[in-house]
Amino acid sequence: EAETVVVNVEHGETLPDRGEFAATIVTGSAAFVTDRADWSERSADWLRDAAHAGMPLLGICYGHQLLAHALGGEVAYNPAGRESGTIRLELEAPAAADPLFAGLPATFPAHATHLQTVLRAPEGATVLARSVQDNCHAFRWGEQAWGLQFHPEFATHHMRGYVRARADCIARHGGCARSVAREVSAAPLARQLLRRFVRHVRRSEHH
Numbered sequence: 291e292a293e294t295v296v297v298n299v300e301h302g303e304t305l306p307d308r309g310e311f312a313a314t315i316v317t318g319s320a321a322f323v324t325d326r327a328d329w330s331e332r333s334a335d336w337l338r339d340a341a342h343a344g345m346p347l348l349g350i351c352y353g354h355q356l357l358a359h360a361l362g363g364e365v366a367y368n369p370a371g372r373e374s375g376t377i378r379l380e381l382e383a384p385a386a387a388d389p390l391f392a393g394l395p396a397t398f399p400a401h402a403t404h405l406q407t408v409l410r411a412p413e414g415a416t417v418l419a420r421s422v423q424d425n426c427h428a429f430r431w432g433e434q435a436w437g438l439q440f441h442p443e444f445a446t447h448h449m450r451g452y453v454r455a456r457a458d459c460i461a462r463h464g465g466c467a468r469s470v471a472r473e474v475s476a477a478p479l480a481r482q483l484l485r486r487f488v489r490h491v492r493r494s495e496h497h
Contacts (some may be wrong), residue, residue, distance in 0.1 A: 293310070294475070296309075298333075298405075299329045299330075299332065299333050299372070300319065300321065300327075300329050300330075300449065302329070303332065303426055305332060305336045308336070308343065308430040310343060311343060311345070312346070312348035312491055312495055313347065313487075313488075313491040314340060314345060314346075314347050314348070315347075315348045315349075315350065315353070316337065316348070316349045316350065316352070316353025316356060316357065317348055317350050317351070317352070317353055317409065317443075317485075318349070318351035318352045318353065318441065319352035319353075321352065322405075322481070323352065323355045323356055323365045323406060324365060324366060324367075324406065324465070325360050325486055327328050329464065330356065334356055334359055334360035335360070335384070335456075337356060337357055337358040337360040337418070338361060339436075341360070341431060341432060341435045342361060342363060343445075344433070344434055345434065345435075346419075346434040346435070346438060346487070346491045346494060347434065347435040347436065348436050348437075348438070348484075348487045349435075349436070349437040349438065350402075350438050350441060350442065351402075351404055351439060351441055353441075354408065354428075354429075354437030354438050354439050354468035355407070355408055355437070355439075356438055356463070357431070357435060357437045358400055358408040358411060358412055358415075358426075358429070359373065361409055361412035361413075361415070361431055361435075362406070362412045362413055363409075363410050363411050363412040363413075363415065364408065364409045364410035365406055365407070365408055366406060366407070367405055367406055367407075368404070368405060368406060368409075368423065368424060368426070369410055369426065370422075370423040370467070371420065371423070371463040371464065372403075372404070372453050372455060372459055372460060372462075372463040373400070373402050373403070373404055373407075373423045373424060374398070374400050374401075374402065374403045374452070374453055374460050374465065374467075375402070375449065375453055375470040375471070376401055376422045376446075376449060376473060376474045376475050376477060377399070377400055377401075377402045377422070377439060377440065377463045377473055378397055378398075378421060379397060379398055379400045379419050379420075379421055379427055379428075379440065379480065380397050380401060380419065380420050380421065381394065381395075381396050381397070381418065381419050382416075382417055382418055382420065384416045384417075384420060385418040385419060386426075388416075388418055389486070389490050390430075390436060390483055390487060390490065391419070391428070391483075394442050394479055394482075395479070398407070398438050398477070398479040399443070399475055399476070399477045399479070399480065400421075400427075400440035400441070400451040400477050400479075400480035401440060401441045401448070401477050401480065402421070402424075402427075402439060402440045402441065402447075403441070403449070403452045403453070403456060403475070404439060405459070407424050407426065407439065408426040408429070408437065408439065409426075409458070410426075411426050411429045411431075411432055411456050412429075414430040414431065415429045415430065416429060418436075419493070420495050421442050424439055425437075425445050426439070427441075429442055436461060438469075438483065438490070440480055441480075442477075442480045442481050442482075442483040442484045443481070443484060444477070445476075445481075446474050446475065446477075449474045451495060453467050453470050453471045453473065453474065454467065467490075471479045
């Protein structure tokens with residue numbers, strides 16, 4: 291049976307025993323990895339152990355940065371400024387042989403909203419995608435751990451909502467929220483990556 295357990299570590303919930311789970315997805319957060327908050331660092335320790343134990347992991351936005359930090363990469367404010375809206379993802383050559391990205395076109399749209407970024411991927415990681423503003427939009431570490439800076443779970447209405455909510459910050463970084471919102475478009479290929487991750491986990495379980 292399929293069962294999902296949600297753990298809100300930021301609100302003080304205890305990190306669970308890894309052995310109870312087939313895989314873990316770490317979602318976005320308004321927090322910053324560089325603040326090194328206690329709950330964030332505890333989560334990083336948990337992720338590091340899980341990655342080394344071979345658990346399938348998918349980090350999204352904050353989760354992507356936290357996974358990179360946990361494995362020894364570098365997270366900081368993006369020198370290119372805030373990235374918001376529907377962006378153009380460009381796949382790197384190794385993506386063609388990656389279990390999640392194989393068979394996808396060389397460029398496709400994805401939704402993103404972030405100020406911080408993975409400046410340096412963890413040692414031994416493979417960078418899978420970039421954008422004009424971010425050189426590490428996706429990476430894989432080992433066989434089972436992925437980080438995605440973009441949001442595969444966003445639909446267009448989520449993306450427009452975030453653009454509206456971050457309008458002041460977008461303006462501070464030289465953008466126009468109205469223009470960014472107008473240019474939001476569907477990102478069905480990015481969305482497929484969530485399903486691909488779940489399928490990958492199920493296949494791994496059966497081997």
